[in-house]
Each structure stands twice: as C-alpha cells, then as structure tokens.
Amino acid sequence: MNGIASLLGPPLADTYDPTPLYFRVQERILAAIETDLLKPAEALPGERDIAEGLGISRVTVRKAIAGLVEKGLLTQRQGSGTFVVGRRQRMEQRLSRLTSFTEDMRLRGLKPSTHWLNRDVSLPTPDEAMRLSLSPSETVVRLKRLRIANDVPMAIETAVIPSRYLPKPEAVVASLYDALEANGCLPVRALQRLRAAILTPAEAALLEVPPGSPALAIDRMSYLENGAPVEFTRSTYRGDTYDFVAELNLRRE
Ligand code: 16G
16 A cells, blocks of 8 residues: 555545545645644645545645635645644534524634525524414514535524514624623523434535535524523535533332
8 A cells, every 4th residue: 555545545536426526635634634644733645646546636636725714724835735733623512502603603702703604584484483373464584694614504494483583684793692682582491403414505615615515404493581482594514513411320110
C-alpha cells in the first residue's frame, strides 16, 4: 500500500457514487483527521500525490482543500503546504433539557446567527390548528430561518407560533425564545419527534452539502406552564454535524 492509500484510502474515480468528487475527497481527508491518521498541525500530502493516489485531477483536490480551508479545518501557508487545524465538531444536544438554538450554541462557545427565509402572519393549516389547539380563524406567526453556528449552516427551521403569544413578529431578532420570554410566554416543556430524512436539492443548497445528503428532521411541540401549546417547530438538521443524546434511567417501581 502506498502512503496516500493508507492515509486516504483507495482511488475514488471508478465508482458509481453520484456525490461530487471534491466532496468525497473532503470526506476522506476528514475521516483521516477524525481517526487521528492526520493530527492537528500535521501537513497534508502534496496536491499531486493526493491526485495520483486517489486517481483524480489536481483541480478536484484543490477544490476539496479550498473548501476545508474555508471551513477552518485546514490552513494553507504560502510556500510550505497545507496543515490540519482541527477536527470537524459534531455537536450534541441533550434531549432532556429544553434549550433554544441560540442558548445551545452559546453554551458551546459558538456564535449563533440567522439567515431569515420567511416571516409572516397567516392562518394556520388544519394540521397546525389542531396541534396548537387554535380555532381556524386565529392567526399564527410563521418564522422560517437558516440557523448558523460560527458561519456553518446547521439547520433549517420553521416555527409556527399562535399570534396571541407573539403579537409583534418583528420582535424576534436573534432568538425566538428571548422574544417569547419578553412576552411572558417562554415554553417550559416540549415534546420532540426525530426521524431520518434526505435533504431536497433546495435544502442541501442552503445547508451547503450535496443534494441527497442525510438529515435529521425534528418536530418540537412546546408548552406553557398551564399546558397550552405555544410552538410547533419543524427543524431539518444536517446529519453530519449533530448528535442528539438521550439520557435513560432505569426506574425500579
Ligand atoms: C431550537 C428548537 C426550536 C426552537 C428554537 C428557538 C430544536 C430541535 N428546536 O432550535 O424548536 O424554536 O430552538 O431558538 O432544538 P431561538 O430562541 O434561538 O430562536
């Protein structure tokens, strides 16, 4: 086995995988970093060696490396090569604590930000009206946002809130939960349903991953102290960056 094969695996080109080649090169490099074959501060093999070892063009290798440099996982020093900065972080969300995206990211020392996709007030769909115990004429605020952590897109979220709990939708600046708290309507309990999903091309473009990538689809129903439903949110999280962790206790009756 040559050096590249033991580091990055066998040639890539002659398989029927529809995933873009540069992305598969990135996955190989990230796997080598995650398994400690490539350690922080260690140099990546030269572009030509990687291209030859994986049986692909140097242009593809360059594109793969540029993407990882942009994400801060590799760094390039003029004249001396490309070096490993660190590992791709998988995030964990504890399923036993009710936190907002903003709080969750801050607790990890990451900078949350939002790209707004839509914000409107409209009538609920029959499904939303049922979930939120609304009469069909009561309006809801619909917030669709791309949630970002340290410039990496993490999830697409559509939150549906009865207007009576959020009379001014523009009050949501960085955090929905901050706005709800300011109105005295912070949820205290939630039920979450998680399932595996495949990203549509539009979702994949927003989350900056190849179309057809895996995702976690999460529905959260949140409730006020008095049991009234205050939020129905559908989130689509990138499958490659998030772990949801549940603590299980054995209860002996
Ligand atoms: C989380 C919640 C979402 C909630 C949002 C509020 C999950 C799966 N979903 O993303 O239901 O609307 O936090 O975040 O965790 P914000 O206060 O930062 O807007």
